[in-house]
Amino acid sequence: MDETTSLAPDDLVRRHVQSGRSLVAVLHAIQDEVGFVPPAVVTPLSRALNLSRAEVHGVLTYYHHFRTSPAAPVTVQLCRAEACRSMGTEALAQHMEARTGCRFDQGHDAGHHGTVALESVYCLGQCALSPAMTVNGTLYAKVTPQKFDTILAAATEAAESEAKDETTTHTKEPA
Ligand code: FES
Incomplete structure (x- = not known):
């Protein structure tokens, strides 16, 4: 997100609604800009596109791709479709939950x-x-529990040092 980005829902909608652009395309554009689709855009979007709020909300929640809150610093996406399931994805999923203390598809508050x-x-x-997974968008194949542990440790470390850097930058006295 750059310095000129405004998260004000009306501004976001104004920037991305263009004639002929579909609701899905606008939602993509908003998510590309701020990393998620703030629920507060539903009302201005419905007004701008002449749709009901229920229609906008329905599309927003129908597509798994759209998130309505910021992504976790370490976001793991595990493929749970047929080919991966036949190669032990569900056992891997259980390992991931035990290792992280998180449940699948529950957000990152817990x-x-x-x-x-x-x-x-x-x-x-x-x-x-x-089995296949992504961690913060990077794709990994033939994932084993051990491989997951190693990748998770590296990603967590990177996220923590990034957070530390941001805190240092934000608390630095102006020169
Ligand atoms: S089923 Fe295609 S990548 Fe998992």
């Missing part, structure tokens, strides 16, 4: 100090190399 979120997805295009 468990692992709010750092990690576990999300189910259905096919990452790696069926021949299952």
Whole structure:
């Protein structure tokens, strides 16, 4: 997000609603800009696109791709579709929950100090190399519990040092 980004719902909607642009395209554009779709945009969006709030809300919640709150610093997406399931995804999912203290698809408020979120997805295009997952958008194939532990440790460490850097930057005295 750059310095000029405004999270004000009306501004966000004004920036992204263009004639001929579909609701889904506008939601994508908003999520690309701020990382999620704030629920407060539903009303201005419905006004701008001449739809009911229920219609906008329905589309927003129908597509798993859209999130309505910021992503966790470490977001794990595990493929739970057929090919991966046949290669032991569900046992891996249980391991992930036990390791992180999080439940799948519950957001990141609970468990692992709010750092990690576990999300189910259905096919990452790696069926021949299952089980597959992404961590913060990076794709991993043939994931084992041990491989997951190593990747999680590295991602958590990176997220924590990034958070520390941000705190230092924000608390630094002006020169
Ligand atoms: S089924 Fe898991 S990547 Fe396709």
